[in-house]
Amino acid sequence: MTALGARRGLSGLAWGLAGLAACFLANALSGSALISLLIAGLLGAGVGTAITRRIQNPLDQPWHLGAGAAGGFALGGVLIATLALNFPLDVRVDAQGSRGVYPSVSLPPALYTAVRGSAIQNGLRGTWGSNAAVKTLLMPDQARR
Incomplete structure (x- = not known):
């Protein structure tokens, strides 16, 4: 996820942070897995479209790679932590x-x-x-x- 975020540059930062927000909102607003999936999918599609339209040149500056890597690392870290913590207890x-x-x-x-x-x-x-x-x-x- 970090490499994918770096490859996307500034869009990767927005994508990673929006992914975290979508996951949090889907988990907070719903008790059903199907409804959470629907909420996350709709939020992801909307944010993805907005990012594509608003960030025209995501790799203009060298620091954009680092920002994208940070966004990808954040989203990837949450995904790994979720997998590690969601076995039965x-x-x-x-x-x-x-x-x-x-x-x-x-x-x-x-x-x-x-x-x-x-x-x-x-x-x-x-x-x-x-x-x-x-x-x-x-x-x-x-x-x-």
């Missing part, structure tokens, strides 16, 4: 109350080991206790609880 009830355990032990053993030992997933462990906006973007089902 178990709810355990003990003396301290109920708590979520991630990932679920009901996953196939090879997948459980891979997710449990993932450096990306371990780096994002603090996301479970973060603010509602980050949860809405990365884990919309957990933000609604």
Whole structure:
């Protein structure tokens, strides 16, 4: 995603940030996957058309490549984080109350080991206790609880 953003230049920055906004809005406005997909698709098509019309020369300056790379990196990072954090979780009830355990032990053993030992997933462990906006973007089902 970073390379694609850099290749698009200034359009890549707008594309990456608009993609983040579309994902956030789709997750915040809907509880249904189909409606979220429809919202994100319509927002993406509208923003894509607007970017194409408004940014005529996206690669005029050398810094446009860096700006595009930043937009692509932001969108790609959110996509990777979403994939790393959206495996099933178990709810355990003990003396301290109920708590979520991630990932679920009901996953196939090879997948459980891979997710449990993932450096990306371990780096994002603090996301479970973060603010509602980050949860809405990365884990919309957990933000609604």
